[in-house]
Amino acid sequence: MRPRRISQPLSRAAQGPGWTCPTDYVGLVTAAPAARATTTVVSRPVAAAGPLLDSLPSPRGALSFVRRGSGPGATEGAAAGPSDREEGLVGWGEYARLVVTGPDAAEQIGRWFDELAAGLAVDDQVGVRGSGLVAFVSLGFDDGDPSVAVVPQVVRGRFAGRDFVTAIDGSAYDALARTASPLSGFGPARPVRSPGAVTYQEPDAAIAGYTAAVQEAGRRIRRGDLDKVVIAQELRATTGRPVDERFLLHHLARRYPDCWTFAVDGLVGATPELLLRRQGGTVTSRVLAGTTWHGRAEVTGGSLGTAKNVAEHGYAVRSVAQVLSAVCDELTIPDPEPLVLANLTHLSTTLVGTLRAGAAGKDAPSALTLAAALHPTAAVGGAPTEVARAVIRELEPAGRGRYAAPVGWITADGDGELGIALRCAHVDGQDVRLQAGCGIVAESDPGTEAREAAVKMIPMRDALENRLH
C-alpha cells in the first residue's frame, strides 16, 4: 500500500454518504450519528475485556504498543505474562495520517499533531496516560526514510490496571458516547490467519554480505575513523498468504512479555529497548547494548560483562545521557544489569530523569522532540554519531527504512512512549523484510556478529513460522 499524505483529518463529508466504517470492525456500529459542529475525541473507562491485541479487527493497519500482552492461547508459552499486568495501547481505523521525510520529520509531525489537536474537542473521563487524543508514530532511520504518524479512529488502552477506549468520529464514537459499556462488541471482526509457508530469499548471500560489511566496519574502527558502528543485516521473505499483522503480534507478545509489541503502518515487532517515555516531568530510557545468547557456552554469568560488551554498552549509555542531561535537573544512571529475553541476554541500563523545572509544563520538550534528539543512540547508530551514520549509509545501501528508529505513541500534551524499532519486520502483503544489527567495536569478530544478527531475527522468524521453542 502506498502511503497517502493527508494533511487534514478525513471529514465525515469526505467519507461520503455511503460510508460506514473504514475498517472491518463491526462490533460497535449503531445508529447514524447526529451532526456535530466540532469533532470530539471521547475517552471512557470500560470494564476489562480480555487482551488488548484481541481487539484488533483487521489483518492490516494494526496499531500497537503493548507490553505483557498475551492474546489467544496465552498459556501455551512458558514465557507468557499474566495479562492482568498487560499495559499499552492498540488502535485501528485512520482518522488522519501524515507521511513525511527530512531532517525535521519529527518536528513536522509534532506541528501537524498540534494543529490537529487544536481543532478537536476532548472529552476524557479516564485521565490516565494514553487516554485522550493520541498518535502512533514510526520515524524513518535516516532523513530520506519516510516517517509515519497515524491518529487512529479507535484506541483501546490499559494503564495502571485501568481499561479505556478512545474514539474520534465514526461508529465507535457513537457507541461510546451513547452507551455505558460498549465493550461487549469488541473482538476480531475477521479471524486471525497464519501467513502460510515462508520462503527466505538467498539467506546465505545475506549472511555473506553482512559478514563483509562487518569486516569493513571493523577495519575502519581499527584505523581510527570511529569508535563504534551498528551494522544491520536484512533478510527478505515471501509468505504463502498476505500476512495478518495480528498473527505476528499475538505470537511476539506471548513469547516476549518484557518487550513492547508494536505495529505501525506495516512495521511489526517486539522491541526490548525503550528509547524514551515522558510522563509529565519524568523521562525514562532503557538502553541496551552488549549481547550474549542462549545456547552459547559463555552466555551465563560473567561473559556478558566482557570488556568488549562493557565498551559497546558505555557508548550507548553516554549517547543517551548526553541528550537527557541537557534537559534534566536530575538524571539517575545506575550500573548496567542483564536483561534476559527468551533468546538473548543484553546489558541494560535504565536512566530516569526529571525534566528541568523551567522546562516543565507546556514548554517542556515533548516525548517526540526528545526521541528525535536521542535518535540514533549509539545502541543503533554508533560513535561519533555523524561518522557512524555516514558509514551505515555506505555499508547498508538498501537503507533502513523505519527499522532501528523511534516507534510508539504520543499525546497532545507532549507525553508518550517510544521504543526503538528492533526485532521487527516490514510487512507488505506477502513480502516481508526482516532486519537486525549488531554493535561493532574494534574487537568484534565478523562471524560471531553474523550469528548474533541471526539470533536477533529469531523472534520474527518464529512469529512468521508460528514456531514456539
Ligand SMILES: C=C(O[C@@H]1C=C(C(=O)O)C=C[C@H]1O)C(=O)O
Ligand atoms: C541493532 C539491534 O540491537 C541493538 C544492538 C545490540 C548489541 O549490539 O548488543 C543490543 C541491543 C540493541 O540496542 C537489533 O536488534 O537489530
